[in-house]
Amino acid sequence: MNEVSPAIPDSGEDRHATWLELFFDLVAVAGVAQIAHLLHGEPGPADLGQYALLFLAFWTAWICFTLYGNVAGEGTHARTVLAAMFGMAVMAAAVPGVHEGENGQARALALAYVVIRMLANRAWRHRRELLVDWPAAQMSLGVIPWIVSLWANEPVRYRLWALGIALDLWVTFTVSARDIIENRKAHDKREERHSRRRDTVPPVSVAAPHADHLSERLGLFVIIVLGEGVAQVIEAASEATWNRRLYGLASAAFFLLVALWSLSFRHGYAGVPYLTARSLPARAALPLHCLVSGCLAALAAGLGAAAEHPDTLPTGTRWLLCASLAGYFLLTGIAALRRPDGVRRWMLSVVLPCCALPLLIAGFGGGLGTLAVVWLLVAVTLWPTFYESRYSKRADAVSRPGA
Incomplete structure (x- = not known):
């Protein structure tokens, strides 16, 4: 046999x-x-x-x-x-x-x-x-x-x-x-x-997958999804009246996509933010990649709809934008569970506020304009990078001799 x-x-x-x-x-x-x-x-x-x-x-x-x-x-x-x-x-x-x-x-x-x-x-x-x-x-x-x-x-x-x-x-x-x-x-x-x-x-x-090659293919898929966000905004802007409000909204959408790209690739692996190579088995990492991509694609659709409503966001669109970003950061928290240090601090200082604030904006931001909602989401997305830089500087200062 x-x-x-x-x-x-x-x-x-x-x-x-x-x-x-x-x-x-x-x-x-x-x-x-x-x-x-x-x-x-x-x-x-x-x-x-x-x-x-x-x-x-x-x-x-x-x-x-x-x-x-x-x-x-x-x-x-x-x-x-x-x-x-x-x-x-x-x-x-x-x-x-x-x-x-x-x-x-x-x-x-x-x-x-x-x-x-x-x-x-x-x-x-x-x-x-x-x-x-x-x-x-x-x-x-x-x-x-x-x-x-x-x-x-x-x-x-x-x-x-x-x-x-x-x-x-x-x-x-x-x-x-x-x-x-x-x-x-x-x-x-x-x-x-x-x-x-x-x-x-x-x-x-x-069969054992080739890790680096698979990471590249998974990352390419996430790049495709982020590119769809750019395409959605361009398509909506091409049919809208160009004014200062549209300029500000397009800039905010671009900054949001750039911040998400930075989290997914400069601070992530295979397009998943704060995931590291071989920190999770493939059976867990691949579904995580699928869900992250799904949240980003939903966010891309929300940005396209936001460009079509530069004054006030419809309730459904506001919830789509905010809930997809909250889901993205929830998955970020799952990927960060294998961080070598400071997991509890990271969850309380980064993941929790980045999940809660978009949902608060969705639930109580009915009086906010489209531009304000998108720029608030940009600020939420930049917070992990800002926190990481401050925490790294503080850790370096403590580790210096005589500190």
Whole structure:
């Protein structure tokens, strides 16, 4: 019977995103833009739920092939990746129709998602490797509700999609590496039993992602999301009357996006603020990346809506801006739990006020103008960097001889 080979260590070679991977990520640009547009206007609970569901589905499809390219390297099958790229383009194009309740577009999106997941499963089986860090990439349990949804209508269709995402998360957090290996060994044993010749099934190895390359791909996705924020403001400004109020709002939006970029990359890892390399296992770091990206995409949609209302923000837009920023900092707190020192001080001095202040602005800022709301959010976003610099200077002063 075949045995599973030991884990492959990270080779440490200097790898970067290939032209094929960058071409693949262009679809992520279109997908994030289409999904972010779901939150235009004054989004209600149904719009937010649909946004979260479609963003999770799109990100899941993207990460399956991101991990495949990461592990396969030069052995990546270009035709398989391009086929998945076409499927993601179909998903992105179908998003507006899904939002409007069109059955044809909804079925097209579900079918494209199923095909992408099946392609990923087939690619991993062809490589005879087990990705124990993210088992949902090569397990099809979460795809079954999506297949059933091809014959369902609203609202059952959306419930089935949510069930499929929930099953993927359940597999990710509950199925251990040992379970994955044992299941594959049992599957190989059945294949050997039904084959004419013994030992015809090649051995299976445990795949280990290339950490630096994966960090680069994850960071590129966050850059795409931040770029969508810039695009949303530009699109809204191109159709608005240019005056001093619009100039101030565009400047505030730009400063906010720059501050978020600084937190995510100058003070973060893989686009996640205050995350450090290998401080969290992939099963925790990847969902954190997904949620951070989702909050930033929602914030981008809110900035675009704010540029359309330079005088006073609608209540729904104000809540979208403030709640997405509060969620971003809540996730920052989770990523910072592995800080080597001062975790409690960091939580009380940075995470708590950065989560609470945006929510207070959302709840009691109805009398504030659009410009005031966005500049207040800029001040909240700059606070962690300001606190970090002051705390570092104080720590250096205490550590000096004779202090």
